[in-house]
Amino acid sequence: MIQPIVHAATPVTLLGGADIDAHDLNMCLSFAPTVVAADGGADHALRAGLRPAAVIGDMDSLTPAARAAFGTIMHPVAEQDTTDFEKCLTRITAPLIMAAGFLGGRLDHTLSTLGVLARLRAWHVVLVSRWDVCVLLPQGDSVWPVAEGLPLGLLPLGQARVSSQGLRWDLDDRAMAPDGLVSSSNAVAASPVRLQVAGPVLLTLSPQAARVVTDVVRGR
Template sequence: MEMAPRHALIFIGGNSPESSVRDHLPEAALVIAADSGWEHATAMGFQPDLLIGDMDSIRPEHLVEAHASDAEIIEHPTDKDVTDTELALQLARKFDYRHIHLLSGGGDRFDHLLAMVHSLVSHADDATMSAHVGDNYVRIVTPREATELELPIGSTVSLIPLGGNAKGVTTTGLQWELKRDTLHSFASRGVSNIATSSEVRISLRTGALAVISTLNKGNR
C-alpha cells in the first residue's frame, strides 16, 4: 500500500496568514515555526514541533510559551548569513521531508518575500515546494515534476521564471496556452494568464517557475 506523503508546514514571520488558508493545508507531520512564526502557527491551531531562528522578532510572551511547551528550540545568533526562513527550510530537508509548505501573511519586507521564493526554488530539485503568501498560492515547478492546480474557471494564473529562462514550458487549461515555449527571465510574458478549465497543468524542460494563483479551495 502506498504511504501518504509526509508534509512539513513552516510558519514564518511578517503579517498573519489569512485565516481562510487553514482549510487548504495538508495534514502536517512536522510543524516548524521560524521566529515570530510561532504566533501565527498557534493562532491557526497548530502546535509547533520546532522553533528556530535568532528570536529577534518573536514576542517575549510567545518565547516563554515556547519554552513551556514540548517544542524543540534552536536559537541562532542574529549575525548570520541566512534568513530564519532558510534555516527552517534546511531543517525540514535535514529530516528528509519532501513536501514542504510555507505560510506567510506577506508584510512590508519585500526583500524577505523575494528571498523566500528563491529559497523555495533552491530546495525544489528533490522536494515539492509550495507556499501561501497572503491570499496567493505559490507552487514551484521544475523539470522534476509537473504541477496540477484545480481552479475555478476564470482564475488568474501567473508563471514567473526564476534563476534564468524557463524552457520547454507546456500548459493545458489556460487561455494562452504554451507548448514547449520559453519564458524569459526579466520579462513579463507569463503574468496574468487565465484558467479556462478547472484543471490546469504546467510542466517545463529546463529552469524553474513560480506558478502563482489566487487562493481557492482546490489548490494543491
C-alpha cells in the first residue's frame, strides 16, 4: 500500500513541468496555497519564490538549482511504470488539488495525464491551463452554475453515457467514447447546467469558471 507523503486538510497546488504562466499560478494559489512539485515542477516553484511542502517524482527533470534548493524535501520514487503526475496523486491526500503544468506541453504527456485521472477516478483534481479548467465529472447527477455563454466541453475518456440540461446542444442519454461522440465545442445556454454521467467524462470550462469548479468539487 502506498503511504502518503503529503497529508493536507486544505487544498494543494500541484506543479508539473509544462508551461505555467503567472496568472495560472496565482489563480491556483488563491484556492490552494500549499504547494507540491512533481519533479520538474520544482523549477517553477523556485522561479516563483515558493517553498513546496514536497517534491515528488523520479527526479529526472530537475535542474541543479532546484536540487540544491529543495534537497531536503525531495521524495524520489524510482519506478518507471507510472508518471510523475500519478506518483504525486497517489501520495497526496487533500480535499482539492489544483494541478498546473500538466496540459499544453507534449501531447503524450497530456494524454497520459487524462488517462491517470480516469484510471484513479480523481474527482478532486482540477487541471488548469491558460485556456481551460478541467475536472473529471462525478458519476450520477451534478449541477454546475456556470455563467450563460461560457464555453463548455464534455470529453469522454472511455465508454460513457451522458444526459444534460442547459447546454446549447443538450445530450439525451447519449453514448460517448474517445473514438465516438464527443461534445468539444458546446456552450452554456441556461444556468445552472445539469449533467448525468455514467463513465469517465472530462468537463472542460474556461478559467472564468474556476470558482464554480472548485466550489462544486468541494461540495459547497
